[in-house]
Amino acid sequence: MPDGGVPVLAVKDLKTVFRTRSGEVHAVNKVSFDLRPGELLGVVGESGSGKSVTMMSLIGLLPSPPAEVRSGQVMFGGEDLLKVKEERLRALRGARIGFVFQDPMTSLNPVFTVGYQLMEPLRKHMGMDKPAARKRAKELLELVGIPDAERRLGDYPHQFSGGMRQRVMIAIALACDPEVLIADEPTTALDVTIQAQILELMKELREKLGMAVIWITHDLGVIAGIADRVMVMYGGQVVEQAPVRELFGNPQHPYTRALLKTVPSVSGERAEKLAVIEGQPPILSAEPAACPFRARCPQAFDRCARENPARVPVGPGHDAACFWDPETGGPRNV
Amino acid sequence: MFDTRTGRKLVEVHNLKMHFPIHAGFFRRRVGEVKAVDDVSFDIYEGETLGLVGESGCGKSTCGRAVLRLYDITSGSIWLNGEEIGEADFHRLRPLRPTMQMVFQDPQASLNPRMTVARIIAEPLDEHTTLSRAEKTERVFELMDAVGLNRDFANRYPHEFSGGQRQRIGIARALALNPRFIVCDEPIAALDVSIQAQVVNLLEELQDRLGLTYLFISHDLSMVRHIADRVAVMYLGKVVELAPRDALYATPKHPYTEALLSAVPEPDPSIETRKKHILLKGDVPSPANPPEGCNFCTRCPKVMDICRKVEPPTFQVAPGHSVACHLYSETIQKTAGETAAIEAQESTQQGE
Numbered sequence: 165m166p167d168g169g170v171p172v173l174a175v176k177d178l179k180t181v182f183r184t185r186s187g188e189v190h191a192v193n194k195v196s197f198d199l200r201p202g203e204l205l206g207v208v209g210e211s212g213s214g215k216s217v218t219m220m221s222l223i224g225l226l227p228s229p230p231a232e233v234r235s236g237q238v239m240f241g242g243e244d245l246l247k248v249k250e251e252r253l254r255a256l257r258g259a260r261i262g263f264v265f266q267d268p269m270t271s272l273n274p275v276f277t278v279g280y281q282l283m284e285p286l287r288k289h290m291g292m293d294k295p296a297a298r299k300r301a302k303e304l305l306e307l308v309g310i311p312d313a314e315r316r317l318g319d320y321p322h323q324f325s326g327g328m329r330q331r332v333m334i335a336i337a338l339a340c341d342p343e344v345l346i347a348d349e350p351t352t353a354l355d356v357t358i359q360a361q362i363l364e365l366m367k368e369l370r371e372k373l374g375m376a377v378i379w380i381t382h383d384l385g386v387i388a389g390i391a392d393r394v395m396v397m398y399g400g401q402v403v404e405q406a407p408v409r410e411l412f413g414n415p416q417h418p419y420t421r422a423l424l425k426t427v428p429s430v431s432g433e434r435a436e437k438l439a440v441i442e443g444q445p446p447i448l449s450a451e452p453a454a455c456p457f458r459a460r461c462p463q464a465f466d467r468c469a470r471e472n473p474a475r476v477p478v479g480p481g482h483d484a485a486c487f488w489d490p491e492t493g494g495p496r497n498v
Numbered sequence: 499m500f501d502t503r504t505g506r507k508l509v510e511v512h513n514l515k516m517h518f519p520i521h522a523g524f525f526r527r528r529v530g531e532v533k534a535v536d537d538v539s540f541d542i543y544e545g546e547t548l549g550l551v552g553e554s555g556c557g558k559s560t561c562g563r564a565v566l567r568l569y570d571i572t573s574g575s576i577w578l579n580g581e582e583i584g585e586a587d588f589h590r591l592r593p594l595r596p597t598m599q600m601v602f603q604d605p606q607a608s609l610n611p612r613m614t615v616a617r618i619i620a621e622p623l624d625e626h627t628t629l630s631r632a633e634k635t636e637r638v639f640e641l642m643d644a645v646g647l648n649r650d651f652a653n654r655y656p657h658e659f660s661g662g663q664r665q666r667i668g669i670a671r672a673l674a675l676n677p678r679f680i681v682c683d684e685p686i687a688a689l690d691v692s693i694q695a696q697v698v699n700l701l702e703e704l705q706d707r708l709g710l711t712y713l714f715i716s717h718d719l720s721m722v723r724h725i726a727d728r729v730a731v732m733y734l735g736k737v738v739e740l741a742p743r744d745a746l747y748a749t750p751k752h753p754y755t756e757a758l759l760s761a762v763p764e765p766d767p768s769i770e771t772r773k774k775h776i777l778l779k780g781d782v783p784s785p786a787n788p789p790e791g792c793n794f795c796t797r798c799p800k801v802m803d804i805c806r807k808v809e810p811p812t813f814q815v816a817p818g819h820s821v822a823c824h825l826y827s828e829t830i831q832k833t834a835g836e837t838a839a840i841e842a843q844e845s846t847q848q849g850e
Contacts, residue, residue: 363763
């Protein structure tokens, strides 16, 4: 597992707000994290926890209005991505930062061939001429395990199956050899046997290319198998962050602990009754002045309603945003 | 395991086929058919949950809908509580509808956005009962209590609820007529992890309290392991394996079931990194043009010559555990000649 080194991406106090007719939605609140070279950072959370919005904010992909990145700093290669001009951002996106989205059908353009869409970033960002781009496009399709690559370059997205389309998306994202790959629920729309293929492909590609990856998912199983480090998000905040084994073996935040218990497994012990997190995720209509999880938290006490806990170190490379200490079963001294 | 509840069959499905015609060309001629459900048989015992698992497009939802006779089936027979409903027409089906209900996947799409919760839940009562208005209101409140919805929300509209609460509305509506059999078609697929557990626990609680029988359709193998008593695995329109839950998860017999189970990521890094995944090659073939022989032969890691020619029959490998795979043909001594021929073929295959 890669450790230490200068982070390729450093995010500090990122805050994103959506302005809607019925008021503001504080989707991301003071999110900070580092992405180290070559590591795979898993981001887990439920829908509405702010995991996708965080990553979209980083690279200016949110439509504004209604979105507004209100504060924060995103350092990438010595530049603050929140301050650079749109053209500069466009040059970075697709070239040095690649993306894979959840639904490969809606993120590929149905009226262009796959070959054209693969060659587009190569010609735009790398300045390749047509024959060179075509050669590289073929190599990329081979890299992601699409058989008969030469011929498939002329096919349209609808001629590919779901799993194959996702491979094409990965090929496009990798086209310009990015330093960072952001994958937003890339296997959620796929069947388990196809998901297994894509996860295996991802492991191979990381070994071969060594890029750093941010992998967003709600599936703890996927995270357990692929991530080096995990960040758990809830209510627009990072509530816990740890190396993967530490997080699953020694979860500290009550939300993480509950989440791990609600997920049944296919081979482990079978509980008679599933553990439940009662209640609903919070509605983020204002900047939270208290812990966003307190209404559903079995450990909540009076302080949780007065202050929003900051992330505090709780172990090696492990931090959690909680006033409660599972070791002592009482309040933490922070 | 399967006879621990009552041991009485509530639903019996024999050789169910549901084929959809494909029309093409200027005259819209019938050029083929999608064999969404192709010769499927299973029983569901009273009070149990039969899990029906498979990947998208395998025909599991079509199967669930066909069993409830939401389609006119192509052939086969369906018995519900001792009555044949596979052939029944609209007039005979209608009085039977209250006993069989459905919970749909997408609570957003299956609830009318212009109706209040109270009217949605009362609609089956309007259609099938002669209760007075006061009695209906009382029943609606009762149902809302049963599924954990606040009575004060009776006059709200579906969009005012979260996904999990909407699914509760759908469940309350399905329960309105005191059904005995409910088909749950991916009831938790659209919900968040922490909400899924709430809905699954509710379904289990209702089953215990009301003695319901479920056909639980899902692609989520770990959730099915939690809720089902027995599990049927479908692939390309056919049930390839059917077994009591523990047997299926501990000792899967069909190569597809094995691969499917090994593909599910475990939420535990120490298991997940040690686990050997069986990676299937390629994609599911089109149900309009299934391969010859066994439907799984194009992706099967244990494929033999016979699989590409002959469709495998279903073998009983243990009590209540059946598998449709040629690998198990030797365990059943049929006519001696046939068995010998198959064995000969197998040994040449294994010698490779």
